[in-house]
Amino acid sequence: MMATMAFAQFDTPEVMLNASTRNAPIYEYREYQPPARADVSSTEARRLIEGRQPSTVATPLPIQHQIASQLDRTIATLNQYANSPAGGNSSPARQALVFLCSLPSYLPAPKAAESDSGMVTLFWDTDQFYADVEFRGDERLSLFSRSRVDGANQDEALDDYPIGDAVGEWLNTHLGPLFPRLHSKAA
Amino acid sequence: MTDCQAFFEQLDRDCAASDTAKIRGQRLREMGEGRLQRLLDWENQAASRYSPGPVESKEAIRKALFNDRDVVDGCLHRNAFLSLDDLGLSADRTEKTTADATRKRFENLASSKRRSLYGYVDLDVTFLRAQTTKHDDKIPNVRAIGVYDTATADNGAHAEAFLIVEFSNTRPKKSVQADLLDKYKSQIKAYAAV
Numbered sequence: 001m002m003a004t005m006a007f008a009q010f011d012t013p014e015v016m017l018n019a020s021t022r023n024a025p026i027y028e029y030r031e032y033q034p035p036a037r038a039d040v041s042s043t044e045a046r047r048l049i050e051g052r053q054p055s056t057v058a059t060p061l062p063i064q065h066q067i068a069s070q071l072d073r074t075i076a077t078l079n080q081y082a083n084s085p086a087g088g089n090s091s092p093a094r095q096a097l098v099f100l101c102s103l104p105s106y107l108p109a110p111k112a113a114e115s116d117s118g119m120v121t122l123f124w125d126t127d128q129f130y131a132d133v134e135f136r137g138d139e140r141l142s143l144f145s146r147s148r149v150d151g152a153n154q155d156e157a158l159d160d161y162p163i164g165d166a167v168g169e170w171l172n173t174h175l176g177p178l179f180p181r182l183h184s185k186a187a
Numbered sequence: 188m189t190d191c192q193a194f195f196e197q198l199d200r201d202c203a204a205s206d207t208a209k210i211r212g213q214r215l216r217e218m219g220e221g222r223l224q225r226l227l228d229w230e231n232q233a234a235s236r237y238s239p240g241p242v243e244s245k246e247a248i249r250k251a252l253f254n255d256r257d258v259v260d261g262c263l264h265r266n267a268f269l270s271l272d273d274l275g276l277s278a279d280r281t282e283k284t285t286a287d288a289t290r291k292r293f294e295n296l297a298s299s300k301r302r303s304l305y306g307y308v309d310l311d312v313t314f315l316r317a318q319t320t321k322h323d324d325k326i327p328n329v330r331a332i333g334v335y336d337t338a339t340a341d342n343g344a345h346a347e348a349f350l351i352v353e354f355s356n357t358r359p360k361k362s363v364q365a366d367l368l369d370k371y372k373s374q375i376k377a378y379a380a381v
Contacts, residue, residue: 157358
């Protein structure tokens with residue numbers, strides 16, 4: 001039973017801050033419910049996309065950095081790129097954020113990188129696969145993937161695909177097969 | 188002055204005169220008939236008046252790696268090899284300079300680019316020159332990367348690697364970059380903080 005319990009305030013920084021402002025007990029046990037990743041990412045990312053200030057302002061604590069998920073770190077990185085002088089409403093980083101929000105929950109969160117030309121890339125790299133999705137700020141993406149199953153490389157590339165169309169079955173086709181174990185578990 | 192030197196010096200002048208640095212790789216690949224053989228021959232000629240000599244295949248070239256561009260959370264990214272296609276993959280010949288001098292240059296580069304320096308990777312010139320167009324079944328299978336001694340007045344050890352073929356589409360080009368990624372992802376070195 002203990003394995004299913006967790007400190008509620010560690011679910012998200014917002015939960016912890018709300019608990020503090022309401023004078024709620026600092027440590028409150030409750031049945032652990034994994035955060036709904038799609039909801040967290042979309043709420044957070046949409047707030048960043050729309051440029052609104054967060055409802056609660058606080059200086060991040062070191063421990064929050066340590067426990068931040070890969071998704072949190074990627075969103076923070078993209079937000080940093082989006083707020084750079086080259087950023088804007090149509091910046092590659094903001095379009096990458098929109099794409100990130102559309103990812104199915106069974107996919108691990110990608111890392112983000114930025115090239116010298118301002119192109120933003122989301123990428124995954126494990127023993128079995130490598131995949132990256134590039135954003136140049138023109139509402140289109142380019143995808144490259146390499147499957148390394150059984151020691152043989154199988155590469156795929158797709159250029160200038162509308163970001164808005166890269167949802168649903170498209171994601172299953174181009175990224176889903178790269179995570180067969182997780183994918184079948186989620187299905 | 189050889190044709191090779193004249194070409195690279197003209198390229199430097201053109202790039203300095205306008206914001207067309209990206210065309211460097213493209214200019215190499217647009218030299219018309221006999222281009223590929225010429226580019227292969229040029230590997231055996233000095234490409235710069237400041238060069239100590241052509242880059243030999245037994246050498247290694249050290250490439251700077253920057254955080255959030257080439258390396259993210261300790262993971263090498265394909266971005267590290269993007270410049271093969273356009274600007275030219277810039278590196279230092281390890282046998283022609285010292286590790287300290289290279290680090291100093293990399294730190295200056297990081298400052299000028301407003302990047303955070305992660306460290307470096309040593310690329311085996313033999314491996315670079317062994318890359319072919321095998322990923323592109325629409326063109327003949329030939330060498331894909333050339334390495335040249337593009338020394339500068341400030342850095343006699345400077346070298347550059349370029350894609351020397353025009354692929355039929357982006358996938359094989361990215362496959363070559365992914366081959367380099369797979370080869371070197373476990374060989375990146377981080378600089379210790381000073």
